[in-house]
Amino acid sequence: MIIRFFHQMGSPRYFYDVAGKLVPWFMVSFLISLVLGIYYGLFVAPPDYQQGESYRIMYIHVPAAWMSMFIYVVMAVSGLISLVWRIKMTEVIVISSATVGASFTFLALVTGSLWGKPMWGTWWVWDARLTSELLLLFLYLGIIALHSAVEDKRVAARAVSILALVGVVNIPIIHYSVEWWNTLHQPASITKMGKPSMDISMLMPLLIMAISFKLYYGAVVLMRARAEIIERERNARWVLEMVEQEAK
Amino acid sequence: MSEFFAMGGYAVYVWPSFLLTAIILVANILAPMLQRKRTLTEIARKLRRARKEQP
Numbered sequence: 001m002i003i004r005f006f007h008q009m010g011s012p013r014y015f016y017d018v019a020g021k022l023v024p025w026f027m028v029s030f031l032i033s034l035v036l037g038i039y040y041g042l043f044v045a046p047p048d049y050q051q052g053e054s055y056r057i058m059y060i061h062v063p064a065a066w067m068s069m070f071i072y073v074v075m076a077v078s079g080l081i082s083l084v085w086r087i088k089m090t091e092v093i094v095i096s097s098a099t100v101g102a103s104f105t106f107l108a109l110v111t112g113s114l115w116g117k118p119m120w121g122t123w124w125v126w127d128a129r130l131t132s133e134l135l136l137l138f139l140y141l142g143i144i145a146l147h148s149a150v151e152d153k154r155v156a157a158r159a160v161s162i163l164a165l166v167g168v169v170n171i172p173i174i175h176y177s178v179e180w181w182n183t184l185h186q187p188a189s190i191t192k193m194g195k196p197s198m199d200i201s202m203l204m205p206l207l208i209m210a211i212s213f214k215l216y217y218g219a220v221v222l223m224r225a226r227a228e229i230i231e232r233e234r235n236a237r238w239v240l241e242m243v244e245q246e247a248k
Numbered sequence: 249m250s251e252f253f254a255m256g257g258y259a260v261y262v263w264p265s266f267l268l269t270a271i272i273l274v275a276n277i278l279a280p281m282l283q284r285k286r287t288l289t290e291i292a293r294k295l296r297r298a299r300k301e302q303p
Contacts, residue, residue, distance in 0.1 A: 043252075053256035057265045064269070099279070103272050111265040118261050220276050227284035234291050243291045 012229045013238045015089050019222040026219035033212035041205035048202075055202075057115040063210040065108035068136055069171050071101035071217060075143075076168040079161030089225075091157035092232070094164060095147050096224035100217055102140035109133060120184055128177035129185035132170060139167040153232050 008014045041059035048055040075097045078090040112130070113123045124130065143160050150156035178187040189197050190206075198206075233239045255262040 047256060052258060054258035054261055056255070056262055060265055060269045100276050103276055107269055107272055110268060114261045114265045118258055216273065220280065223277070223280040223284075227280045227287065230284055230287045230291075234287065239291065240295065243288060243295060246288070247292055247295075 010087050010089055012088060012092075012233050012236070015092075016226055016229050019226050023219050023222050023226075026215050026222065030212055030215035030219055033208055033215060037205050037208035037212050040208060045202050045205050046199075051119060054115065054118050057111050059205055059209050061108060061111040061115055062206060063213045064104045064111060065133070066210055067213045067217060068101060068105035068108050068133070069174060070214070071097050071104060072136065072139070072164070072168065072171055075101065075164045076171075079164040082157060082161045083165070088154075088232075091154070091161070092225045092228045093221065094157060094161055095143075096221050096228055097217075098140055098143045098147070098160075099224065100220045102137060102144065104213070104217075105133065105137040105140055109137065116184075125184050127183040127185060128181040129174065129183050132174040132177050135170055136167075136174060139163070139170065143167075 037059065042056060047053050075094050078093040081087055081090040082094060117123050143163055146163060147156045147160045150159055177183060178185055230239060253259060
């Protein structure tokens with residue numbers, strides 16, 4: 001049954017239909033968690049004893065930074081699967097993730113800058129964390145540019161998958177940069193092992209926002225994938241039939 | 249309420265962060281919607297043209 005599932009999901013038409021049904025669910029749960037996260041983050045959580053109200057930027061900065069890395073890993077894994085098994089739908093996932101990944105990376109950088117100015121006294125420093133995150137943005141942009149530069153979509157997907165795979169070395173560098181080097185950026189407050197160094201009233205909105213952004217990515221990547229599938233399969237019979245059906 | 253918007257004096261840093269996030273999130277939702285619609289219209293136009301040439 002599982003094998004059948006994967007086989008069906010590999011078919012563009014089936015993927016297109018299933019994704020279309022999933023998008024509203026992701027969207028609604030994203031909006032609900034977003035409202036909750038914003039409410040608890042802006043209204044309920046107390047101000048920080050050192051940073052005052054400015055720390056509330058964290059509620060978008062940190063989840064955005066997590067997403068920038070999470071999406072890249074999804075992209076690299078899909079890229080690997082595409083290269084090994086030549087599955088069309090993972091190729092679509094790779095390129096559909098690039099724009100939203102770049103967006104989160106950009107947001108992490110800009111909100112970090114807006115947080116850095118009042119807290120560190122500077123918009124930007126060339127320290128390891130900030131520089132490696134900037135490199136991540138360039139990787140995303142490189143992937144987008146490479147994809148649009150190659151005419152044949154399947155060749156483009158292969159090239160992009162390779163680039164995504166090579167760039168994945170940057171992910172552990174970003175993650176451990178605050179431990180390996182002396183940086184202005186603070187080390188992680190939330191670790192899998194051990195107690196987080198943050199009160200639950202501040203931590204909870206952060207986790208809700210993290211879930212919210214994940215749901216958002218789910219919705220957007222599926223929407224992009226659908227647009228990409230139609231583009232790739234524009235001469236396929238099922239697409240022509242679907243368009244004809246709608247024209248009636 | 250005005251105290252809330254003042255964000256303890258950090259309003260110029262906090263609100264642009266949230267506003268920019270909102271704009272970028274909305275843009276990422278709109279872009280694929282428009283892209284899909286555009287492609288579908290293009291295909292429909294092509295189909296119509298093909299039918300005219302071959303009755």
